[in-house]
Amino acid sequence: MLGKIEFYLKLFACKLNVFYPQLLGFGYLYYKNVHVKKNFKIYNSEDELLSVVNNAIINVPYYKNKYKTPIKSVKEFETTLDFIDKSEVMAHWDNFILPNTNPSKIITGTTGGTSGKPLKLVIPRNRYVFELGTMYTMWENVGWKGHIRAVLRNTKLNDKINVKINPLKREFIFDGFRTTDVYFEIIYNIMKKYGIKYLHAYPSSAYQFSVFLKRKNKDTSIFKAFICGSEALLPEQEYLIKKELGINIYTWYGHSEKLVLGGYCHGNQLIHVEPTYGYIELIDENGNHITEPNKKGEIVGTTLHNKYMPLIRYRTGDYAEYVADYCGDCNRYLTLIKNIEGRWDSNKIYLSDGSYTTITALNMHDDLYTHINGMQYIQYNKGELIIKLIKDESFSKEVEDKFIAFFNLMLGDNCSFQLQFVESIENEKNGKFLPLKQYVKL
Template identity: 50%
Template sequence: MDKKDWLSKVVALPNGLNLFLIKINFFPQLFLGKAYRNYRRKLKQQHYLSYDYTTSLINLVNNSIKKIPYYKTYAPINSLADFQQQIGFIDKEVVMANFNDFVDPEIDKTRYVEGTTGGTSGKPLRLLIPKNRHVFELATMHTMWETTGWKYHPRAVIRNHKLKPGEIYRINPITKEFIFDGFRISFDYFESIYQTLKKFNISFIHAYPSTAYEFALFLREKKKDISFINTFLSGSENIYEYQTDLIEKQLGIRFYNWYGHSEKLILGGYCKDTQVYHLENTYGFAELIDENNQIISEVGKRGELVGTTLKNPGMPLIRYRTDDFAEYIGNYCPHCKRNVLLVKNIVGRWSGERIYNKDGSFVTTTALNLHSDLYKKINGIQYIQNKKGILKILIIKTAEYSAEDEKTLKEHFLKTLNKDIILIIEYVDHLIKQNNGKFLHLISKVK
């Protein structure tokens, strides 16, 4: 039986039985396998040391040049300088157009699974991924989470699961997860979630950032006791200032975020002391490039994230442009004493963050950030654009929101956008989520 099917059957067992099993699961890492445990030990030895990724990178590239059709025109490399001077960039379109040329013709395909990217920006990308990918991915993720104090604690999960009507939660006793319905976003259901967290003393909440924000709104509005809540563990969406302001500054709950993507080339999470991402060089090799394809070394400059696999010899993507952008901070963390690429303000799906004026010029959603005083008077904001020059703004307003605030909002947008843009403000109870439960700050059909 496939491991995923086996876990599904376990989760389907009665909650009473799974609650008993979760209470006696003192060593969940045992269920993740020997390879996972060995790699976790290896990461702990390297985590705060200066890991030298160059040997792994050079070996991966040279092995690919020998075996992978797409790379056979390249000469072998001997250094990182050779790598950055000789190896060109690829992107989603290149891989889609040459899928077979990126696959090692001699691999044992029974050791790989075929997956796809999410396809949020068009046609999904096909990928061949090693079946043992969980060894590296989970081990790296768990090592990052430990910086928050998490050590295999039970977690609440409010992401992309859909439960039966009337079902409050399910339990996965193997991974020690209390799984909630990520599509049932209401204060009534949040009350049920909160009572479950309180009853079982669950202090870590694994959620999309948008869901973490909405649950945090509930906690604030209902004046709940949050003394037992340690951290929101969040990823897979862009982070916005108003979310951080509410969760960390107003409620005092840690808001730990990480960055990763379906291609599984780059993975990184917040530093234990700051909101700067450490891009883990044991997982993959990350670069940040400017519009001229040059490596960025200027603090504060934004560029595109480029990833190279270190763990997928069967379909190695080398110098793959992610279409995700970030701000360069450095290559050394003074807090953790680690040599890793440091970035902040990661924005995914950059083209999808553009709001267009009628003449074709555009601004990004980041440029439309509101003053913190306005964020305190709304419980959510979302932009919808189906045509250049017309922007619909969905707002969940609080009781303190007034006609004067609407006037201030319009003035703010017209200062940034062209004067001839048509603004439509619509007040709603809920913002729009995608079928997978994710939230997009901007839903755009403009090409």
């Protein structure tokens, strides 16, 4: 009974709270409504970049010891400053921190990921100003402007409750670890009953929910968009949600170091790197800038907002293809990239001759995706790959032959493979999905 009263009180507060996210304060409002808006079409970040870098050279020991004198231009930035990476920062961690920082101004975090030791990060406490100011502007591409959201991420709820309401952030939080039809039916009914049009989820959770929606032939016109981040959005996920179910989908690229953030626009599925958030460079193996369309390089980021632990020319370990520096659909001048290969995937598949391919390279034609309801690669030994598939009702012998032909063609003689048909594929303990479980020790 008490639980029910609490639910309705919170529901009432949630509906009343039409001011979110304006309540995030003046700093947030100024950043989003003045700074981002004013510089939306084109932004020259040179002054801001030089200010962050020179502050670091003057005050932060690592840069102070190395560079001595301030720089005057982006050209000088590119020719004078070396790239750094996670291991360099870990080796000199104390020297990357601004001395005499007031502890009330900062918080600490770590890089995520499944492999390697995490890097401890010092981040400004008011990070939400640029973080949410940018993110929420991005989400407006699918019409989200503070609407109530259903959230299906890494929350584990008490078994007795199906949903928890956070009236402050206008969230209906569901259990990201329950994947039964019974529970998905509950989510669907609650979203329908309360007119919740946006689902904010890990792509893998959105996909599992979507497989349910497809199997049960649910009316998906009740949804406005699925907002999917924190994992890479896989092609089979995008295909089911967008093409088969007709639900708009929004996704983005970002990382815990908070140097580069970008997402789709309303017109296309390219990653628009937000120029007010951070400074991006895409570099080839020799450290030169990539300006040629379709060429792949490493994403290098420089903070524009974190003076407490300034990461400058930081190699993220993530790769992407360069597209252009202008988008005709949204009429903005900014870096466009695609086909991101995130380190969170650890997405390399090792071949018997010592080379590798990636799961991104194994993207299939759309017509194959319609016949499966889930897929995962597993590798125990070089040159051998297990491909787990969950069959859709439409899966036939003919479809199976197509899958075999596809992998034969893509993997060639350097990798044997085996299709394994399974009923379900488990997420990891943290609620996330790994498209490739890589056990090969190098």
